[in-house]
Amino acid sequence: MTQKPTLTDEAPAVRSAPKPPRPPRRLGVRQVLTALRTFVRSQPLGAAALLLICFFVFVAVFAPLVAPYDPVQQFRRDILEPPSGTYLFGTDDLGRDVLSRTIYGAQTSLLIGVVTTGVSLVLGTAIGVVSGYFGRALDVVVQRVMDSVQAIPGIVLLLFIAVILGPSVRNTIIALTVVITPSFNRIARAETLRVRQEPYVEAARATGAHAPRILALHVLPNLLASVLTLGSLIFAGVIIAESALSFLGIGAPPPTPSWGLMLSEGVRYVERAPWLIIVPSIALSIAVFSFNLLGDALRDHLDPRLQRRALDRVTGLWWGRRMLSRLAPSLSRAADKN
Amino acid sequence: MIGYALRRLGFGAVVMFLVTVFVFMIMRLVPGDAVSLQLQDTGVSKAEADAMRAEFGLDDPVWVQLWTWLGDAVQGDLGTSFYSGESVVDLFLARIPVTVQLGLMAMMLGAVLGLVVGVVAAATRGSMVDGAMRLFAVAFLSVPNFVVALLVLTGLAIWFAWSPPIVYTGPAEDFTSWAQQIAIPVIALGTGGMASVARLTRSSMLESLGSDYIRTVRAKGVRERVVIAKHALRNSTIAVLTLLGLELATVLGGTVIIERMFSLPGTGQLIYQAVLDRDYPVVVACTIFYAGLFVITIILIDLLYALVDPRIRSGKALS
Amino acid sequence: MTVPSPPLLEVNDLYVQFPTPTGPVNAVAGVSFTVSAGETVAVVGESGSGKSVSSLALLGLLGSGKISSGSVLLRGDELVGAGREKLRRLRGAEIAMIFQNPMSSLDPLFTIGDQLIEALRVHRPMSRRAARARAVELLREVGLPDPERRVRAYPHELSGGQQQRVMVAIALTCEPALLIADEPTTALDVTVEAQILELLRTMQRDRGTALLLITHDMAVVAEMADRVVVMYAGQVVEHGLVEDVLRDPRNPYTKALIDSIPTPATPRDRPMPAIAGNVPTPAQAPPGCRFHPRCPSVFERCSVDAPRLYQLGETRASRCWLHETEPSGSVAETVEEVHRVG
């Protein structure tokens, strides 16, 4: 009654693949397109957000071509002109074209957003991963330092850094990076503690793999999803933070066109020249909105089943209003206990 | 539990010490000092300015300053302002109530609205209501709070010729006036919090709604309303608590713009002005206070967890 | 109990659909079975065969899924398409459920007393005090030691076996006519499993509750059930009295499944009889007979046409083309017709 079991049982799926397929190229156009296609299909909303972001990036990169005027050129006869055919979105209090400033503003704001998020992501993740993976004294020391950076009120750090280095786009980036890095550290560390206990990491250790290899091939790829998601959300927070810094006069120095600066400069004219804040506000909102949506979509897309829990916690905890999501002590603590 | 708490407190102390060291190091790098500022417009000679510096201990090497400060701090003396000569503790304590009121109210507003929005969105997942609520939440996230505050303030003044009372009064003195005064700042600060609470509530609600124990509750025949309000919501509070606790720590440190805008005598203004004035004793003390607050908040969150979740109470890790 | 009483529960040609990113998927495709009052019916099948989905569908607890066709009759009363409120009233009162993983099936934030009291008071007006007293009594009945104290315990303070006892107590609060137990012992150790199975058995015997026992363990079926329904890839492939099916499986799948279970008698020096290949997910169910790619007795027709469920005698049915040509000559009749008869 029993059929003789074969060692290599012939499941039809196996049978129909006689030749080994070519290895997928790492970053071929085809791969990117395929990845994009699946993303679009599974996350239409996220794809729309991505499109918007691409639009912003395009506008930022090609600002000189897109913008009707030089963003710092002062049309001194046309101060605070309302929107018209000449100035699509009106002019500001120095007679500069608001549309052009908004377009160039995308450059500054995106630059600050990308670099700040990028650098703090890399830095924070590196610190968190190493600290979380090796644990013990190193972890305790590193985490206390990170805690201390977080425990200093963001505004004090930002003010001090701005005062020491002077306000400039670069220094805004430095200041925000210092403030944000600990949150990436936290999430990366919490995720490392989780991933460290995954059987596949233990399997790699059993194989005799060195720590650097395990970190690079097993730990990092598996926490990237959460880190990237947090990143896309923090990105939005950074743009908002930049406006707050500008409002306090410690952001990008004038006449640099940046949305934050435009908002903080224009806010005095809400009544007389509302276009001064409406235009950058809308740009800011759409950008932030896109990054939020993209974050959500990335989370869903990258990790349909894995890590859902940790991620939801994290993404809910992003910047919110203030400087940081000082997130995940609960996560790290939960992991500590094991 | 006690050992654990002690360990946390120990960490807290380390953190506060590190914060102190950082702040002293940073101050060394900052250009300008309180003496130059105080003596501007006075035609004072350099020698006199240096004498004043010596008086403030500003001419000592930074580690001596740090050591002196620590020595005094251990004896309970956190220093006095370079300017008013008042004790920094008094300065801080006089201003903390406003910040705490503002922070707490904003958080409460954010928490209540956020919970409602989050719960409704989760309960109607995928529907128009859900979509609208999420959109609404993100919209609030993407407008800086000072812009919200300004729009509300200006709008009210233009259309209703109304503005909040100018002079801050405590809630005990004149409740109506206080309420009117604090309303707009609270709204401005609270909306952002609301958006993040809503987000988090929604996602953790969805997480609990999909869990096994909710299935059990439903299988008992419990009404969906009760399922959501009693079981799912309570199980989502851990995550929301984390957020709220940490937001509190940041909201308290981040009310500078709003406090300035509404002339609220809070710590945000104090610390901001102290940095600009290079009033180091005040900066150091405020930072230490905030760091302490941060540490305590985190410990408090832990205790709250234990209150909410019996597993944590008995020392078992979160599931 | 070999004579089937009029069915308490009748599930007829049930289809359950889940939306997935790649389009809707039928996780359950045409499941029919009946449960009579006081009877124990076991549903077995490998992981993903649709056992849980079928049972959750009965009470509208599918979440994102929905019943796309078929009918569920509880004492002749149609449940498919019934209002939420009606289903809610049935849950716990008429049909109760216990689940696979007791650790995660109890709300961690409430004491087990609270959870029992909630179950008691949902369907019957009852004072808290009375409910508490009843809760203690129920805990005692399910054999939880020291129930007066344990009523104030939180789920995590109990062991897995004790938690499952609490689940049983909750399920039995309203004396339901049918208890659905979805793999109640899979997460438990063998020693504890034996205890819980014993508990279920006595509870059922004492109260005359019908039991729909979902499991993937043939041994549990052998221990517990009167009748067995074997599922594969969202379909019922065979059903019948336990003695008949286990002793003489007619469907090749059932046969192969039974063979692949290691027993104390399995010879150690010979390979285990195994079924080649893997259980297909509902989305990739092959055409024709869903088992044909793995079937040792496969022939051409199997990969083309889907076989119907053949009635083999009064209490027995199997889904296989072999029955059409079977010399035994038992009347090949679809189960649907049987239902129409009685």
Add this chain to the structure above:
Amino acid sequence: GGGGGTGGSTDSGAAAPVGAPKPGGTAVLQLPSEITNGLNPLISSDPTLNTLLSGSVYGKLIDIKVGPNVKAWELEPDLAESWEVAKDGKSYTFKLRKDVRWHNIAPVNGRAFVADDVVATFEALKKATRVHQWMIEPVTSIEAPDEHTVVFKLSKPYAPMLDYLAYHFNMILPREGVEGKFDLATQAIGTGPFMLDKHTPDVEWVFKKNPDYYIKGKPYVDVIKRPIMTDIAAVTAALRSGRLDSGTTSDQNVAKQLGEQGLKVAETPGAPVSFFINPKVEPFDDLKVRQAVAQAIDWVGMGENIRGKFNLTSLVRPDTSAAALTRDEVLKLRPYDPENAKKLLAEAGLPNGFSTKLMVQRVDDEDVREAQWMQEDLAKVGIKMELEMVDPATGIDRRRKHDFPMAKALRGVHLPDQVWRDFEKESLENYTSVDDAELYELLAQSRAEQDEDKRNEIYRKMQTRMETEIVQVLYPIQKFDYGITGARVQGLYESPIYHGRRLADMWLNES
């Protein structure tokens, strides 16, 4: 310095009063910032302190006149009824009023004001080296021959003496305060029309009427509240809702808007915009380059577009001295002439311009806008100027360390002599290291010159020299602030200095 930004007065209403003065009521006047350093005038030079106390709580010997028809700097008696200057300019004799009493607050308890108080005050001031001693530097002795006479003896003639005595710093304190019988830092007991009633830190100051003020019937209002309000949006909203009677903005657009809405707007002369060019930094060591910079910028356009109301000035303010160069004179010395600027640059060997930085210490938003205006103008002649925003502490520090190529700030000086003091060699505020023998010679002459017209002539020469030969410090325009008052506030006149006594003339028309 930067802190003195709002220069002259903070509250002012220019329109002629409606109806007759009537007593009573509470006036709410914006105070833009909190004091930083305690209330002791011997220690603090905080402008906010002067706003609060000078003239209103503490009287001075001499004051300046304000009122509907006063246009220029004109002295009037306050605690001194009359005064006399010796021919040689080395002795000043003041006859004091006899009807003045100190506020009725312990430990002074409303005793009569006597010459001894003046002696005590100025002796203390001479010792208070850190702050204002420089104003009375040549004074060698202060004597009180009788209860109501005070004689100042000077080492040399010192023409600015009277101006300085009228200046807001020189409040007269009771001897008890000077001697520490009460704490000058927390208490203020003066002779002025108002008494300090209450202070809630960071919130507000409350003053109440001094019932024993020497001018009978004044002050009119019972209470003055000075809530601390920094944000212009909040001030605007409060003015609109009537919660605030008076506020100040530096923003012409806001002022215009509020004016259109029925509030009274008074243009109040403010501090000079100060622009420093550091000759120690190349290429500014070349006078031609400095001249080019000065001529490349359209100062008039800047004033018109950004400040609205402004005065084109050289260093001396028109509202405090008749010596100030007029607009036309200034334009002649410092024309807007980008072509010439380019030529000058070419002559200096920089035909293609150069890159530099402007350190901007922001006091109000207009500062930043002006900096951008200057930036654009300089760009047109090929000077690429980057803006470097600094906070006040950094600003003052770097200016004193001469650590900037160009700097823009608001230097809160009022009186001509005060202006020149900055450029003395040893002065800490000599940011651009002015070192000009001829200028110093003129300064010495001016101090010795008793005749006002002659002295003004010297001041003119000095301004001309600064504009043409030195060109290291420019106060290119004097900004105006906009005092905005509600309809009920009457009789509140602008003043170039912090001048609290004018509040005694203010009354509220409750309608």
Add this chain to the structure above:
Amino acid sequence: MASGPQLADERAAPLFEARDLVKQFRSRRTVVQAVNGVSLKIPRGRTVGLVGESGSGKSTVARLALRLLDPTSGEVSFDGVDLLRASRAEMRALRRRMQIVFQDPLGSLNPRMRVLNAVGEPLSVHGIAKGKDKADRVVELLERVGLSSGDLYKFSHQFSGGQAQRIGIARALATDPDLIVCDEAVSALDVSVQAQVLNLLKELQAELGLSYLFIAHDLNVVRYMADEVCVMYLGEIVERGDGDELFADPRHPYTKMLVSAVPEFAPELADGRGRRSIPRGEPASPSDPPPGCRFHPRCPQAMRRCREEAPAMHRVPTGRAVACHLFDAPAAPADAEREASER
């Protein structure tokens, strides 16, 4: 391949030997005695099975055996090398020769790694093969476990549980190990697939002469796989012996309880119901083990002595060893082979 119940092979030195392994996990408040004096020998080419309830310390023994954890005390040696004294380099070299297969087939594969790299990881780590060589070798391995080269570039989520477990086994085979520890390698699989994997493991053993430490909680599976079965209870081995005999004639009261608790699947028995005895009590917690014999609170035959004194391992005539006072026969206390020593 098959062999009789030749236990404790004296002929050759065992491939793997553990002596008196103790592992305690200390947390702030409690000490979990996960493993408490376990001794094991795995002869070359043989399978030693380990059964026990959840939490009895099976996985901990597995980790100790591979030195993924350091024992609190005890000795582990592999092919005569003392693992605990091995240098880093030695240890790395030894890791080539011992591999592990985990319970959760999907969890033990990095979700972000293609099969090629997952299976090839040991090859890369030990510098055995690179590039094309590696791919060839991986294909070979995949074919050996019943997969094909078509799967080379897939990710783990594209496989079913059974296939994923095959990948795990392929990875374990990559370095030609001598010992594979299977920690519940089939527990998560459906019976039909479980049978496939069991067959595969046996087949590989026959072909490659592998030794297995085979851990499971299903007695039937362990019996089928192992030459010698060890029954663990609360960190201790309570009985060991040939699987068939253990089943047919359990000696230790715990083994008896375990065997009788297994629901019997016997289609040929018309009515076997209710025949079983229902086990008493529940396992105690390893953080608070009972004194004396750890099983005594649940033991139907407990005596006073059991409460006070921990039993030693006694050899019983059938070639088995039992840790129970009942076997402390007056006949031969001297014969008692003290394999496990209690503290």
